[in-house]
Amino acid sequence: MSPQITILGAGAMGSAFATPATRAGLAVSLWGTHLDTGIVAQLRDGRPHPRTGEALPAGVRVFDHADLGQALADSSLVACAIASDGVRDVMASAATALAAAAAATGATPGHPRAVLIMSKGFAVSPSGRVELLTDTVARTLADHGVESPVVAVGGPCKANEVAAGTPTAAVFAATDPALAGQLAAEIASDDYGIEAGGDPAGVEVAAALKNVFAIALGICDGLAARLGRPRHDLRAAVFAEAVAEIATVVEMCGGRAGTAHGLAGVGDLEVTGLSGRNRAYGELIGSGLAPTAAFDRMAADGLTVEGHAAAPLAVRLIGERGTAGAKSRVPLLDLLAHGLELDTFGGDVEWALARATLPRHRA
């Protein structure tokens, strides 16, 4: 029997991951939350996913919200692809089901082998501190007696391209790099390359922050549309500053700057700046809308903007983990968080970005 993976969350990325998982020879179970009921029905009928445009590969079993225990039965791997604000509740339910199954079958507490974290963003712990989703999941599992290691999944992966099986590079990172390496070797294929690494915190921070900085890249695109001429130099300066600030925050969180300079940082920022909702939200701001008006316009189209919520959490995170004055080391992030909060960038967003981004004669 093939080893089995259960993907929790039938959104774009969860459903998309069924493609490389199937290609790697895994038996795939896909479980939808109560928000995914309509999608589950469509996928069961063999119709395309509404967000990726792709149907599931043959053989994927699709489970409805009520059947979480059944969906998890016999899986040696679990992938968490829930929207970030639902991660804690869903993983608590999953951990309860896993613990019950282990008690019934006598499986070891190390079952499943690993939980892959595909959800991205910052969370708030019960004690009110900002935390990484890998930490949220690890604690939630441990609270229920499930001791499986977590693996951060990052890198430049657009769900529709992953679902279509076109070339994609992902990063799997775990505190135990040997585990990440084993999983990478098992799951990688010609079209889904996996870099294994040992810096899950860095991958998590980079993945959450890239959504914030993609708003700034979108602003530059919107400025070009409004001003009638490109602002490529500014966009490139924003890009380089974003990479530098991702590296700074990664290090504040105990990760490695090199993670920001590779696929999980530079690569993911590049793909997020090419397309997606955060970039589109920024483009509306750059073209002249106030942030709130832009946010409402996106919401009216049914589009949530992850970077909007992540920006103030990122600033809180820096306040909690950085040294005094740490905010001065992330001027672009600080500008974005304040501008979104105050609903204005002070009249001229082009020069606000320039002031936050252009070098200040650092020798």
Place this chain on the structure above:
Amino acid sequence: MSPQITILGAGAMGSAFATPATRAGLAVSLWGTHLDTGIVAQLRDGRPHPRTGEALPAGVRVFDHADLGQALADSSLVACAIASDGVRDVMASAATALAAAAAATGATPGHPRAVLIMSKGFAVSPSGRVELLTDTVARTLADHGVESPVVAVGGPCKANEVAAGTPTAAVFAATDPALAGQLAAEIASDDYGIEAGGDPAGVEVAAALKNVFAIALGICDGLAARLGRPRHDLRAAVFAEAVAEIATVVEMCGGRAGTAHGLAGVGDLEVTGLSGRNRAYGELIGSGLAPTAAFDRMAADGLTVEGHAAAPLAVRLIGERGTAGAKSRVPLLDLLAHGLELDTFGGDVEWALARATLPRHRA
């Protein structure tokens, strides 16, 4: 009297630099090569530069090819913005003129204070080794008894945006970082930020290589057009691999990997991947043309593609400076150089790029 700078080369970047130099309070002399005769006439008439679309700022003095000595007289700074294949000859003439003027006036051999290198690309030394343009210029000056230090100028600077005075970030790097810092402080303005640094070799390597890697980014854009769907994941993986390979080659040449991760590497690659001739050349290849046919199409439009010539020189450089097997550390660069040389990427450029770029389970 204001300090004076002489810009050698009236192409797009040389002419554009007159804008921030004037804004910094420098008196600017712009000298055109024999290839720039038509441009010089247009600029003298107050008409826009044919490539940037901008007229020169008021007060810039424009010199024709015959008046090199006059153009250099009294300048404390010189900027070299000649096309890379003309740098040695032009700088030999300039050094002769500078030495003659110094002999006539009794100026110290340290005059001018610095020579800013805006030309980009690899050169071949008289002994047949590939070298950086900063080394070419320094040796050419020294051969004529001119001992001025050279300063590498890099970062994401599109000539038309620099000429228009829209926000731009540049990098000035010199072996003596204090000199770079002084020049940065003197020349930087609100719209032209300058990061000063001490790694001129890194800046030179990054600036030359980004043209090669922008071809690969363009190929991804062309693939999307041909295949009818984006290849954003592949483009982002190519981008991240390009940054990693730039860092590798920078270190082979005695520079610092951090240079590749900042404005001179990541930033310049971003802007070069957004627009420009190297990206456009790659787009033609991705859309289905053989490299030679794409090159001819560009040439028919009067467009030279710097990355095309730089690719084989980069591979030669690695052979000369890297350790045995160094080419295996730059698989994307190696693919590009070979594909352009052989006039084919082996039938399927998408999967050739994927094989060179997707991670190979590096733990």
